[in-house]
Amino acid sequence: MTRNAAVRKARRPEVRHPVLAPFMDPALEPDGDYDGMEFTGLDLAGQDGGGAHFLDCRLDGVALDETRLTRARFVDSVLTGVRGVGTDLAEAVLRDTEVLDARMGGVQLHGARLERVVIRGGKIDYLNLRQAGLKDVVFESVVLAEPDFGGAALERVEFHDCVLKGVDFSGARMTDVDLRGATRLEIARGTEGLRGAVISPPQLMDLAGHFAAHLGVRVEN
Helix, strand or coil: CCCCCCCCCCCCCCCCCCCCEECCCCCCCCCCEEECEEEECCECCCCECCCCEEECCEEECCECCCCECCCCEEEEEEEECCEEECCECCCCEEEEEEEEEEEEECCECCCCEEEEEEEEEEEEECCECCCCEEEEEEEECCEEECCECCCCEEEEEEEEEEEEEEEECCCCEEEEEEEEEEEEEEEEECHHHHCCEECCHHHHHHCHHHHHHHHCCCCCC
16 A cells, blocks of 8 residues: 555444343343343353344443354444453344453454444453454454454454554455554464555564565575
């Protein structure tokens, strides 16, 4: 990308909730329909909400250890302070959604679709976004340890004040991806997947060794 080429900005979600009703059921249900509900301080560990639809919902301080949410849909929703290890969101859809101050590990989002999503604050370890589709997604002030974007399609994705440690971009396809705001950009694999992204001059210097290795260039004194 040339210096003068404009990077299209991501469109952020605009979530405005009505008055929410507290979630009172004993557990999530597969293919459940949750509209205008608030989940506060609940332990949903190990529950099965596969295929469930969350519309205009707020999850605040919810535990999601090993919770099954495959093919679930989160629309116009906010997830604040959620925590958990091994949460399964494979093939889920997140649209017009905010994820704030999450503390999670081993989250499975492979094959998922994220559109107009903000992920802000917190720390997520081993985030699996392989073969996922990300469009108009903003990562902001979040630490991502060994995230996997292998084979993912990224369009209008921004990283602001983020730490990316050991990221895998193998086979990724990028359009208007802005990595300049990443305070740390450590690539483990997939330097070739950066095609279509924009990085800063200091990041270019940091990644020079990766680019040289990708091109088969030896750097010697």
